[in-house]
Amino acid sequence: MAVEGASYTENAHHAFIFGQQHGAEFFDSAGKPQFTGHHHVMAVKQYIDFMATHKIANPSNAEYTTPNQPIGDFAKGKAGMLLWQSNAVSVLAAAGMKPDEYGVAPIPIADPLPPGGKRVNSHVAGINISVFKNTENRDGALELVKFLTSSGEQQILNKAFGSLPVVKDAYSDPAFQTPVIKVFQDVLANTAGPLPQVPEESKFETTVGSGMRDLFAKVASGQPVGEAEVAAALTKAQQEMGTGG
Known part of the structure; x- marks a missing residue:
């Protein structure tokens, strides 16, 4: 599996996704950071364990900072899988990979879910x-x-960027009727959750993702990385939010 290990944004996004499955909310109802619960630790550990425990992510991925690196490994056959978003389709095409050379599937959701866990495997972005x-x-x-969100302009924009339209009518275009896009569309409609709706969301991405x-x-x-090391990293991230440990 190829991961973008040095990208704080990708790391934070997966902390959120797996956090939702573990029942972890990174901010309480008052908008105060809460990064250090056991379920937060287990969510982050699940992602780090792709490299640390399960050995399915190459250690070199710890230096990957741009999407072209993990996608490039996948396109060249150096990795058999990657976790990525809908615009990977256009990036893979630019890398010379044909649609019939790969398949797309949703990120698995734990079954059964931990107490409080949600059926979330992506985020709305x-x-x-x-x-x-x-x-x-x-x-x-x-x-x-009104113009930018019209069906016609959404078709033009999203075909150009390889992203998903924000209005349902735009999906009538054949470009958004492919099996690959339908998988992403279903995820966005049914199992995607919004990132924390708080003013310090970007700082959450920076602190947790950098950790x-x-x-x-x-x-x-x-070096060994287990629950203690993950907990220490999340404690540091919460302290960097300016709220104490």
């Missing part, structure tokens, strides 16, 4: 657009939003 209340040209701004990056680096250098 994309490019946000909004209109400020005090904008000087509110009508023009709303027209732009996981360091854990991958330890594994790659031959």
Whole structure:
């Protein structure tokens, strides 16, 4: 399996996904970080264990910082699997891999789920657009939003970027009726969850994701990484949020 071990964003995204399956919420109802619970530790450990325990991720992946690296390994036959998003289809095509040379499947969901766990194997993401209340040209701004979210423009944009439309009508285009896209569409519709809806979400990605990056680096250098090491990394991440241990 190819992973982007040095990418704090990818690491944090998988901490969230596996966290949801383990019943871990990284922020409480008041928006205060809570990274150090046992279920948080087990969620992060599950991802790190691809390299640390199960040995299915090459230690060299601890240095991967861009999507082209794990996708390149997969396209060249150096890895048999990778966890990635819908735009991997266009990146794989650019790498010379044909659609009939690979298959797409959802990330497995634990069965049975741990107590409090949710059937989540992805997160809702994309490019946000909004209109400020005090904008000087509110009508023009709303027209732009209407245009960008129209079915026709969604088809143009998402075919160009290899992403998924945000409006259902856009899926009528044959480009979004392929078996591969239908898998991603089903995941987005049924088993994707939103990342923490708090002002410090980006800092969560930085602190937790960077901590996981360091854990991958330890594994790659031959150091043991178990529950204690994961717990220490998450405690440090929570402290870096400015809330204490």
